[in-house]
Amino acid sequence: MKASLKSFASDNNAPVHEAVFRAMMEANEGDAIGYGDDIHTLAAEKKFKDLFGSDVRVFFMLTGTGSNVASLSHVTRPYHAIICSDKAHLEKDECGAPEKMCGCKLHTLTSADGKIQVEQILPLLESKGFEHHAQPKVLSITQATEMGTVYHPEEIRTLARLANEHDLYLHMDGARIANAAASLDLSLAEITRFCGVDILSFGATKNGAMAAEAVVFFDQSMAADFQYTRKQSMQLLSKMRYVSAQFNALLRDDLWLKNARHANKMAALLADKIKDIEDIEITQKVETNAVFACLPDRAIEKLQRRYFFYVWDKGRNEVRWMTAHNTRERDIEEFVEAIRWALG
Ligand SMILES: Cc1ncc(COP(=O)(O)O)c(C=O)c1O
CATH class of the missing domain: 3.90.1150.10 (Aspartate Aminotransferase, domain 1)
Known part of the structure; x- marks a missing residue:
């Protein structure tokens, strides 16, 4: 033991940061409408819009695996393939949930430092349009990576350009997005949206929350109907105000x-x-x-x-x-x- x-x-x-617990206690006042129709959730959504732009769509989730799998399943069909590193949480630590829930093939690329490179991806794209091969649809990168390293903005932009040219989405597993932003001394938008990331799994649990994650879509059209995917993915919490309160605490005064x-x-x-x-x-x-x-x-x-x-x-x-x-x-x-x- x-x-x-x-x-x-x-x-x-690590324990929950005390400001997060305090915010949950403050939210624990009287009744509030369930499933996100409450003032705490409204306030947290506003904070995400302040961070990333007024046109983003954010959905609060409970787990990082849930955020990855629900967002990926939302933008793929079972004949698609998702490209990621062999160190990716998606590949190693999600118990096959991406394969089960998306039905997709995962193409994993060998990576010593957790990052993937254009030269590794290009050969896989030769499958595009060939009916016998799973069709690459998503590039998924982790920021910060599972190996504690970070993608620099130029590296993300290069991957985003490639994704764009080949009709792929760029997904970022941001379970440690805060650590990456702090390391690079850049804003959260500068290492995601401004580099061409389409979908972000935004993690707060490792940053002092108890259980607070989010899926952020930078293109509203991709977010259409995601509320149904979230519900089917069992990530829609009835007492949403307590998840939102955690974000409100962490996003207040740059905690x-x-x-x-x-x-x-x-x-x-x-x-x-x-x-x-x-x-x-x-x-x-x-x-x-x-x-x-x-x-x-x-x-x-x-x-x-x-x-x-x-x-x-x-x-x-x-x-x-x-x-x-x-x-x-x-x-x-x-x-x-x-x-x-x-x-x-
Ligand atoms: C890179 C990465 N992504 C996602 C997650 C989310 O995992 P969980 O489903 O346990 O919240 C983790 C947790 O360790 C992680 O390290």
């Missing part, structure tokens, strides 16, 4: 950015403190709130007696250490001491 161990396993393991900057800073601090330790090799650029590192398996086992974290790639003795909005400098210092002890 790992419950009492301090966790560097995931930002999912989302403060949380993300802090989480990123703690990962950078951890990386800085371990980079010169013999027997540790940092394996990915530390651009957001994850540190990937290889270290001897005996040290991993020893460290896991005191801390909870995941072994990412057992064959390489690679671990993933993640920070979150609540990680303190002292936690990092103690963790680094423990790492030295485990290696000793």
Whole structure:
């Protein structure tokens, strides 16, 4: 039982930010119409329009998997294919839900850093118009990636141009969109809509919410009838005001950015403190709130007696250490001491 161990396993393991809980408590006043027809949801929708433009359509959801799968199923038919990296949450961590719910083939592209490149995609597009092959319809990228790296705006624009030329949608899994924006020091619109992203799964749960995700369509026509897809996807919460209240808290006074900057800073601090330790090799650029590192398996086992974290790639003795909005400098210092002890 790992419950009492301090966790560097995931930002999912962090507590709910207290401002989020407070906002939920404030929303817990009297009756409110269910399913989103309430003042909190109206206010949260307005905040999304302020962030991305008055013509966006936003739908509040409960899980990141739900956001990905519902939005993708909305814009695809079962004979379509979705192109993503082999590290994508869609591919690895959604229990086959995209295949089940969309009926689509997933084309996965090998990627060491979680990002996909135009040269890898082009050969797949030769299937377009050939009736024996699943028809590529969506490029799905993750920002920040599952490997903690970020796509720079020019890279997203290049993928968007390709998508546009080949009649594909560009979907972004933004479970950690806040960490990416903080890392790039750009606005949320600058790394999504302004780069040509069509559909965004906007994550807040890893950024201090309890359960708050959203699907954002930058083209209104794509959003048509999505309310029915959301309902069929079992992501329409009756007590919607509590999801909306979470967004209202995080989007007020840029709390989302403060949380993300802090989480990123703690990962950078951890990386800085371990980079010169013999027997540790940092394996990915530390651009957001994850540190990937290889270290001897005996040290991993020893460290896991005191801390909870995941072994990412057992064959390489690679671990993933993640920070979150609540990680303190002292936690990092103690963790680094423990790492030295485990290696000793
Ligand atoms: C990249 C990415 N996408 C989406 C999700 C959403 O997952 P969930 O369905 O658990 O909210 C996660 C959660 O770990 C993730 O890391």
